[in-house]
Amino acid sequence: xxxxxxxxxxxxxxxxxxxxxxxxxxxxxxxxxxxxxxxxxxxxxxxxxxxxxxxxxxxxxxxxxxxxxxxxxxxxxxxxxxxxxxxxxxxxxxxxxxxxxxxxxxxxxxxxxxxxxxx
Amino acid sequence: xxxxxxxxxxxxxxxxxxxxxxxxxxxxxxxxxxxxxxxxxxxxxxxxxxxxxxxxxxxxxxxxxxxxxxxxxxxxxxxxxxxxxxxxxxxxxxxxxxxxxxxxxxxxxxxxxxxxxxxxxxxxxxxxxxxxxxxxxxxxxxxxxxxxxxxxxxxxxxxxxxxxxxxxxxxxxxxxxxxxxxxxxxxxxxxxxxxxxxxxxxxxxxxxxxxxxxxxxxxxxxxxxxxxxxxxxxxxxxxxxxxxxxxxxxxxxxxxxxxxxxxxxxxxxxxxxxxxxxxxxxxxxxxxxxxxxxxxxxxxxxxxxxxxxxxxxxxxxxxxxxxxxxxxxxxxxxxxxxxxxxxxxxxxxxxxxxxxxxxxxxxxxxxxxxxxxxxxxxxxxxxxxxxxxxxxxxxxxxxxxxxxxxxxxxxxxxxxxxxxxxxxxxxxxxxxxxxxxxxxxxxxxxxxxxxxxxxxxxxxxxxxxxxxxxxxxxxxxxxxxxxxxxxxxxxxxxxxxxxxxxxxxxxxxxxxxxxxxxxxxxxxxxxxxxxxxxxxxxxxxxxxxxxxxxxxxxxxxxxxxxxxxxxxxxxxxxxxxxxxxxxxxxxxxxxxxxxxxxxxxxxxxxxxxxxxxxxxxxxxxxxxxxxxxxxxxxxxxxxxxxxxxxxxxxxxxxxxxxxxxxxxxxxxxxxxxxxxxxxxxxxxxxxxxxxxxxxxxxxxxxxxxxxxxxxxxxxxxxxxxxxxxxxxxxxxxxxxxxxxxxxxxxxxxxxxxxxxxxxxxxxxxxxxxxxxxxxxxxxxxxxxxxxxxxxxxxxxxxxxxxxxxxxxxxxxxx
Numbered sequence: 001x002x003x004x005x006x007x008x009x010x011x012x013x014x015x016x017x018x019x020x021x022x023x024x025x026x027x028x029x030x031x032x033x034x035x036x037x038x039x040x041x042x043x044x045x046x047x048x049x050x051x052x053x054x055x056x057x058x059x060x061x062x063x064x065x066x067x068x069x070x071x072x073x074x075x076x077x078x079x080x081x082x083x084x085x086x087x088x089x090x091x092x093x094x095x096x097x098x099x100x101x102x103x104x105x106x107x108x109x110x111x112x113x114x115x116x117x118x119x
Numbered sequence: 120x121x122x123x124x125x126x127x128x129x130x131x132x133x134x135x136x137x138x139x140x141x142x143x144x145x146x147x148x149x150x151x152x153x154x155x156x157x158x159x160x161x162x163x164x165x166x167x168x169x170x171x172x173x174x175x176x177x178x179x180x181x182x183x184x185x186x187x188x189x190x191x192x193x194x195x196x197x198x199x200x201x202x203x204x205x206x207x208x209x210x211x212x213x214x215x216x217x218x219x220x221x222x223x224x225x226x227x228x229x230x231x232x233x234x235x236x237x238x239x240x241x242x243x244x245x246x247x248x249x250x251x252x253x254x255x256x257x258x259x260x261x262x263x264x265x266x267x268x269x270x271x272x273x274x275x276x277x278x279x280x281x282x283x284x285x286x287x288x289x290x291x292x293x294x295x296x297x298x299x300x301x302x303x304x305x306x307x308x309x310x311x312x313x314x315x316x317x318x319x320x321x322x323x324x325x326x327x328x329x330x331x332x333x334x335x336x337x338x339x340x341x342x343x344x345x346x347x348x349x350x351x352x353x354x355x356x357x358x359x360x361x362x363x364x365x366x367x368x369x370x371x372x373x374x375x376x377x378x379x380x381x382x383x384x385x386x387x388x389x390x391x392x393x394x395x396x397x398x399x400x401x402x403x404x405x406x407x408x409x410x411x412x413x414x415x416x417x418x419x420x421x422x423x424x425x426x427x428x429x430x431x432x433x434x435x436x437x438x439x440x441x442x443x444x445x446x447x448x449x450x451x452x453x454x455x456x457x458x459x460x461x462x463x464x465x466x467x468x469x470x471x472x473x474x475x476x477x478x479x480x481x482x483x484x485x486x487x488x489x490x491x492x493x494x495x496x497x498x499x500x501x502x503x504x505x506x507x508x509x510x511x512x513x514x515x516x517x518x519x520x521x522x523x524x525x526x527x528x529x530x531x532x533x534x535x536x537x538x539x540x541x542x543x544x545x546x547x548x549x550x551x552x553x554x555x556x557x558x559x560x561x562x563x564x565x566x567x568x569x570x571x572x573x574x575x576x577x578x579x580x581x582x583x584x585x586x587x588x589x590x591x592x593x594x595x596x597x598x599x600x601x602x603x604x605x606x607x608x609x610x611x612x613x614x615x616x617x618x619x620x621x622x623x624x625x626x627x628x629x630x631x632x633x634x635x636x637x638x639x640x641x642x643x644x645x646x647x648x649x650x651x652x653x654x655x656x657x658x659x660x661x662x663x664x665x666x667x668x669x670x671x672x673x674x675x676x677x678x679x680x681x682x683x684x685x686x687x688x689x690x691x692x693x694x695x696x697x698x699x700x701x702x703x704x705x706x707x708x709x710x711x712x713x714x715x716x717x718x719x720x721x722x723x724x725x726x727x728x729x730x731x732x733x734x735x736x737x738x739x740x741x742x743x744x745x746x747x748x749x750x751x752x753x754x755x756x757x758x759x760x761x762x763x764x765x766x767x768x769x770x771x772x773x774x775x776x777x778x779x780x781x782x783x784x785x786x787x788x789x790x791x792x793x794x795x796x797x798x799x800x801x802x803x804x805x806x807x808x809x810x811x812x813x814x815x816x817x818x819x820x821x822x823x824x825x826x827x828x829x830x831x832x833x834x835x836x837x838x839x840x841x842x843x844x845x846x847x848x849x850x851x852x853x854x855x856x857x858x859x860x861x862x863x864x865x866x867x868x869x870x871x872x873x874x875x876x877x878x879x880x881x882x883x884x885x886x887x888x889x890x891x892x893x894x895x896x897x898x899x900x901x902x903x904x905x906x907x908x909x910x911x912x913x914x915x916x917x918x919x920x921x922x923x924x925x926x927x928x929x930x931x932x933x
Contacts, residue, residue: 022919030924030925031926032926033927033929044628075675091570112929
């Protein structure tokens with residue numbers, strides 16, 4: 001067997017993560033995509049979005065949190081983060097990283113480079 | 120420090136305003152990065168508290184005691200102090216202040232804080248030996264020295280300072296008279312009725328007041344000594360000493376000569392800036408919006424606003440004038456005055472007079488709001504009235520409440536807390552931050568919580584926040600949300616339940632869709648409990664309306680793992696049970712095994728993916744130690760073993776846990792049974808507690824607490840048997856279940872409903888509810904299913920319920 005030297009794809013690439021149906025309705029699931037721990041949520045209105053799985057407040061596991069509309073609520077201290085901007089509802093708390101996400105043929109793709117870290 | 124970038128700031132005047140503005144600037148720029156400050160003072164001192172000068176005169180305080188900024192303070196704060204050298208001119212074009220000794224002090228910015236001087240009426244004899252003004256430390260020393268050999272002293276001016284001077288003079292021996300032009304004393308602060316009462320009190324202290332007397336001349340003997348006063352009406356008053364306290368005049372001459380706009384005083388804008396953009400004025404020498412202030416509080420306001428602006432801390436922060444309000448003690452008499460002094464024709468006036476005790480109170484009310492108040496003799500209500508005047512809050516219909524300080528004493532101590540005092544210990548929110556939010560218009564506990572997080576943790580500080588709102592904003596806005604069952608739906612529990620039934624809403628998402636005014640995860644949790652209790656088996660259980668604890672039937676820990684607590688009925692266990700727990704702890708490498716306060720064993724640090732296996736390996740029932748439900752029933756060993764035990768508390772405790780396990784409740788419910796009044800199970804501080812009494816009876820307590828709140832439970836009733844005890848507990852639980860708001864603990868619920876009413880309903884069946892309650896609680900308990908069994912039997916209830924982080928490999932490039 002010829003040895004193959006493998007390197008990860010460039011971080012700007014989208015990666016297939018799971019089927020939409022593997023996401024619980026109105027809840028989230030956690031994925032480790034390369035270096036990024038990502039929480040992917042599916043709202044009752046079937047809006048799917050991806051944010052960091054680590055709450056910037058005290059590192060709470062975001063994927064275990066509830067949804068308030070399009071906001072993800074950290075299960076530890078109820079800090080809320082907006083799905084699109086990552087903005088927190090509490091003053092003085094930095095936004096959470098938001099990852100680009102696409103759905104192609106019922107499959108969820110995320111890009112593990114967060115939107116809010118791009119220029 | 121880069122000297123090139125620091126501007127030269129000169130403060131002209133070292134009185135109350137000058138020193139204060141320096142302090143305020145340093146507070147905003149502690150490193151002194153912005154300014155190189157020089158303070159120029161005519162008096163040869165540091166800064167002293169002029170308000171306390173009368174205490175120097177009467178000898179009750181020393182010079183050191185009233186000094187606010189001693190000379191050393193300036194150097195210690197990097198400020199250059201030039202004292203004893205009056206300024207004689209300001210050159211706006213060259214930006215210099217000229218001093219009497221010939222020095223010229225350059226500035227980039229200048230703050231004029233020259234204050235004021237006593238008004239000396241231009242009458243003959245004003246320069247006689249024995250005539251003094253009352254303004255400075257030096258004045259006080261001279262007056263005191265002269266008064267000791269004086270027989271009769273007269274004070275011209277019956278205002279605040281005049282009375283203070285009179286009081287000071289009394290201590291040195293002479294008979295003291297006060298001469299006032301107006302018809303009554305303290306004409307600026309109080310009306311004629313108040314002034315009359317005040318005059319009577321003052322007379323009682325040995326001061327003779329002469330009102331309606333305009334002095335036209337100070338008479339002298341052949342030499343240059345004072346012998347009396349002559350009045351406009353021709354009468355005379357014999358005296359050998361005169362103290363003039365006839366008002367003050369702003370020291371605005373230097374400013375005027377320099378070319379600044381001066382009317383009654385130096386005209387300033389909302390940033391305290393004069394007509395020259397490099398020059399500010401503050402204090403008694405400044406005129407803002409047509410007003411010149413002579414009280415200390417407005418001057419403090421001005422100094423803060425000026426410092427905000429000049430340091431750029433708050434560029435938009437502007438001074439918008441001060442409310443005139445004073446509370447003081449004149450000759451031992453408390454006097455308070457705020458807002459307008461005299462009523463307009465259409466105003467409502469509330470007056471209370473008690474001449475014998477020297478008490479007078481008057482309120483001026485316009486359009487239902489406070490417009491002014493005068494208090495003589497009793498200023499107890501001052502703070503509350505000032506709050507009402509500031510906030511423009513609606514007044515109580517019974518106006519008398521305003522006059523006699525209806526506010527609870529607690530409010531005053533709350534208002535007096537330092538700003539850095541932590542109020543919300545859960546979120547680390549200090550009083551200052553809460554007050555800021557209130558001042559920004561948040562006048563409900565809920566809105567303060569949204570703005571600051573205060574009160575959103577355990578909630579134990581919510582009463583304190585309510586108190587602060589009352590103290591700061593004058594009143595607590597009724598928060599209609601307090602009555603809502605859940606925050607997102609503006610309905611109380613009965614209305615919401617009726618609507619849910621009418622529309623046949625069986626799922627939380629359907630209720631949210633139909634009735635919610637906003638998205639809120641906590642509301643979903645509350646609705647789940649309500650819907651289950653309404654629909655029973657017809658309830659559509661959507662797992663996304665559950666908090667993580669209720670999805671995974673354990674308490675989430677800070678690292679994302681869970682705690683697992685199996686039920687140990689009545690805290691009584693066996694060797695077999697302990698071995699099962701020990702085996703599980705070993706098998707899953709449980710990092711911490713801990714005895715709980717509820718007499719159970721906690722396995723901490725269980726991974727999400729291990730939960731179903733842990734539950735089935737344990738083979739025990741769920742302890743519900745993570746949710747809004749009946750938790751545990753703590754017991755003592757009771758009559759089985761204890762030599763004092765009068766009844767079988769463990770048996771009853773076990774029976775209670777078996778009966779009520781799995782019962783969801785609006786908030787958690789903890790119970791306990793003690794076998795004798797020694798109460799080793801601490802039953803009096805539980806939501807439901809039972810104590811065996813001598814003679815074979817059981818006493819039931821409800822509404823106790825020993826957590827964020829501590830409350831001794833109320834005795835609901837006494838019963839004769841265990842069965843009866845369980846029946847009463849069940850009835851209480853169902854009534855609580857049906858009538859409490861979501862998250863309302865029994866310690867709030869019981870006092871809200873009232874013990875008498877609870878007894879009437881649950882014991883005497885006064886409302887005919889008992890049969891229904893008994894039936895419904897039985898039905899709920901029948902329907903209860905152990906969640907550990909339910910969620911392991913048929914596998915996960917939703918995708919990923921028991922899966923941890925799923926790893927996704929990045930695509931690889933060859």
